[in-house]
Amino acid sequence: MIEIKQLAKKFAVENPKKLSEQEKKDPRLKGRFFHSVKDVSFSCNKGQVLGLLGPNGAGKTTTLRMLSTALKPDAGSVMIGGENVLENPIIARRKIGFLSGTTGLYGRLTGRENIHYFAQLHGMQAEAIENKIQELADLLDMHSFLDRRSENFSTGMKQKTAIARAVVHDPELVILDEPTTGLDIMAAQTVLDFIQGLKQKGTPVIFSTHHLDEVQELCEKVVVIDQGISKFDGDIAAFKAMADNSLNRSFMSIINQSKQGEQGEVSCG
Template identity: 60%
Template sequence: MIEVVGLKKRFKLTKDHKIDKHEDIDPRQDSDYFNSVRDVSFHCEKGEVLGLLGPNGAGKTTTLRMLSTALLPDNGKIHINGVDVVKSPLLARKKIGFLSGSTGLYGRLTAKENIEYFGRLHGMNKKTLKNRTEELFEILDMNSFVHKRAEHLSTGMKQKTNIARAVVHSPEVVVLDEPTTGLDIMTTQTVIKFIQDLKAQGTPVIFSTHHLDEIDLLCERVSVINEGLSCFNGTLAEFKETGKSQVLNQAFLNILQEQSHV
């Protein structure tokens, strides 16, 4: 399982980003810092899929980057199956499969070479790596383009390659930042099926998305972040109840509106 408690992260403002005291400002911003994540908590158990929701700029990606060890929290705890991610980041990285929208492929390497390179970084031996890549190529329907250079791949091909690269070492937890953004229907369905397979294998999956239909299809649990704060954590049924609607889009908007009145 993965457990996140009281995460906080702020960034020092440059002179150009400091605001005049008479301006209306984001509640996360003070004179010297932007508090991107002010207090975020959630958990995801074995075999669960947690949908992470929030408006653009809410702090979702910053939160996921802290989970991946790419950013160090200013405060809070992250545990993956008993491992303290903050205190033992190298050990934690072995347990995490992380897909970020900002992580590019090496353009002059083929899809296969990109994935194999990351497998070797994780210390996988030749036989294990061969078996694992062949398995992923089949699951993600990649065999038609594995020998193409990444710079010549379509958006969907690149995303499949990114996903395979993120999970080549069979991680204990998978974290996906908007994995279906910009994909066509067929590629999106392949990605959704892959997440369902991870779930069936007992792997906890956390993924951020703006597509509420994916939440309804995949998730047991939902966490909503707004302005750097957790404003909902619970089951999908509790999400609908708290949001006072069986329509997920409306439930989401109602939860955000409720928070704005607190």
């Protein structure tokens, strides 16, 4: 079980004068600090796929980067199997496979070489690496470009290679930040099928998305973040039930309630 409790992260604002009008109005801006994530809590069980939803700028990516230990939180805990992985980032990186919003491939290396390099970093042996690359290439339909230099890859090729690189070590938890963004229908479906395969193996997956049809297809759980706070954490049936069994209306209902709450706080102040 993965359990996230009260994560928080703020960033110093170097030059407040350069902020946009929208940023200046954001209630998370307090003095010289922007509180990107204020209080996010949720859990994900073995074999579950959790869809992380929220408007642009809600704090989703910051949350996922903290889960992956790429960012150190100011407060909160991340427990995997009862162990607080934030206290030992090295162990965390063995347990977690993380796909960030940017693929970050080494352009002069082939797809195979990119995956092989990260497998070596995880201490895998040569034969096991080659077997795993073949398996992932089958699952993600990568054989046609696996041995080409990645600087010439399309968006879909880069994304598939980055996903393979993230999961080559068979992590206990997979975190994907908008894995289908920019992909065509065929490539996106391949990625969704791959997530379904992780689910069938019992690997918990947390992924952020703006596509509610992906949530409908894959997810048992939904978490909605707005203004750096988790506003909903429940199963998909409970999420749908909030607004006439409609994912879109349920999402908008939660966001509108959040805005009304903020307006109430301002008027009371």
